Amino acid sequence: MNLLLIYIVVIGGIFIFMTSRGNRKRQAQAAQMQTALVVGAEVRTIGGMVGEVVEVTDEHVLLETTPGVRLKFIKSAVAGVLPPAEPEAGEHEVENQTEAGTEPEDGRPENSVSSSRVEAALSRHSGDD
Known part of the structure; x- marks a missing residue:
């Protein structure tokens, strides 16, 4: 026992x-x-929000998520500091193609939408009036 x-x-x-x-x-x-929370560092919050540190106080962190949008978080809401992003080899080639004025392999500009898709969307919305 x-x-x-x-x-x-x-x-x-x-x-x-x-x-x-x-x-x-x-x-x-x-x-x-x-x-590691210093001005200019890119961080991720526990909610998944990513932004750049603009200001750090004893209790709060001010993040800029997009230009002109600043959000105030409690320091404990920051989940981690993200490492600086380095462009991958494939991204660098696309940037060079765009700068040189060449088009992607399919022959269409990157942000183009086919005319048939635009026409279909317009016809659907014109009947709503």
């Missing part, structure tokens, strides 16, 4: 130690991430 009690106490102690160790690691990572 005494041996069973000792096992329970030892296993309980190990469990408490492991959970508190994990919590300390998470707290250290969160503190490190919050110190």
Whole structure:
């Protein structure tokens, strides 16, 4: 009976130690991430919003999601700092084609919409009046 009690106490102690160790690691990572919040860094919030840090205070972070749109978040709402984006090789080739005035492989400009699709959309909306 005494041996069973000792096992329970030892296993309980190990469990408490492991959970508190994990919590300390998470707290250290969160503190490190919050110190990485500097003006100009691109961050992602826990809700999935991505923006550039414009201002940092003790409790809040001001993010600019699109030009002219600024949102205020609590520091703990920031999930992570995103690494700077580097263009991939394929994206670089498309940029060079656009700058040189060439068209993509299918012969249509990138943002063009086929005329049949436009006509179909117009005919659907003209009957709504």
